Amino acid sequence: MGMSSAFAADGDLNANLAPVALNGVEGSGTAMVKVQGTMITVTMAASGLLADSPLAAHIHFGAEARNECPIAADDLSADGTLNTTEGGPAYGPIVVSLTKTGDTSPASGLAVERFDTAPGGNLSYERGSIQVSEEEAQAIADGKSAVVIHGVDHNDSGAYDGDVMSDLDPALPAEATDPALCGVLSAAPVGSMATGAGGAASTGTDSGVLLAGTGLLLAAAGTGAFAARRASSKA
């Protein structure tokens, strides 16, 4: 935990990327984010995507959003697919564009020449030192953001095409921007695990060292009696 500054949104997060409802992608992946103040590092791998086409990927967050991945009921147009706008109530607007180079702001949301092209349908991505605002860093650290990879192939043509144009850019087919995989960035577990009950513990270690540390003299007396009785009952 960061303690050196007033603002310290630190943490490790993971998103299990799963197919977006209705969009027909059979893929999966994970995205990991490390938050250090207002700096984030993103590492991501996914498979089962449209091969050799630029896949726009973003971190989405909206204070008014549900902070989750969209469901079939978000298809307000009832056309049987979910476009990026229809996903908005679930995941909110873009806050970080996961470009490989250059600007990472929402302005680069459709900078197709700077996104991974998923050779063989496998996307791999790593980038550090991405600057975000304090509000965004806090939202990400609090587990309220989602990673979305865009780019689908509704008609199985092997490329972005079709008659329906994108809700984000009328020059692009909808296939180029419809969400493919999505996962909420959830905070990693914190702290230790209680994976023992003592039934096979050394009988020699319930010593004064531990108990002195706790300062519980009453417990120490009790433990001593317990150990002695236990030893005699085994005999």
Next chain:
Amino acid sequence: MQRVGRRGIFAAAAAVLALGGGLTLAAGLGSNDDGPPQPNQGPTAVPDIDPAPDSVAAPVAPAPGQAPAAEVTDLGPLLAASAPVAIDIPSIEVHSTGLVPLSVGADGVLPAPADYQAPGWYTGGPTPGQLGPAIIAGHVDGPAGPAIFYRLGELVAGDEVAVTRQDGTVARFTIDSVRSYAKAEFPTSLVYGNTTNRAELRLITCGGAFDRATGHYVDNIIAFGHLIA
């Protein structure tokens, strides 16, 4: 009347110690004077936290009209998502087909499986074989004696762990290091964070001394591994 007498003694001890009733089951069962195996970690041993630096793969010819990709990120071998259904660790004779799902509580802590003989896997993280640290935890012991991960501390670098997944594939991991950490200084980021940019495995159990005042071991033993195929 030894049986009744023991119950009375343990009831009294439990009251003093404010421990749960489970402790009474420990009487005379499965105890081991030496306790569970502990990892043999030298003072200079450090976890291998960045063994797979990014490398730039051979450039791929760009499609016409497309700018070439800046670089290809190499994350090592990876598998698609699929839940683990079995774990085999031959060197310590762990063979389990009873993995149970684990998720964090409101306190953010990952609870141990309820069943002492069942390993649990963290569903909020990568499945074994995906990018990132897949977490499988098991008890070192239960009230009655050794549990599924009793011998985890015996693992050494190079040991193999095979995790069979629901899709029928087997994720094969090799152990890189086995370390014991005081629970009070648990390295959260090292264990649960993405420290290596590859598919990794974390096997977690308890270790160190058993503090009978708290009813818990003072350490966690963690085996770190990475996917080899």
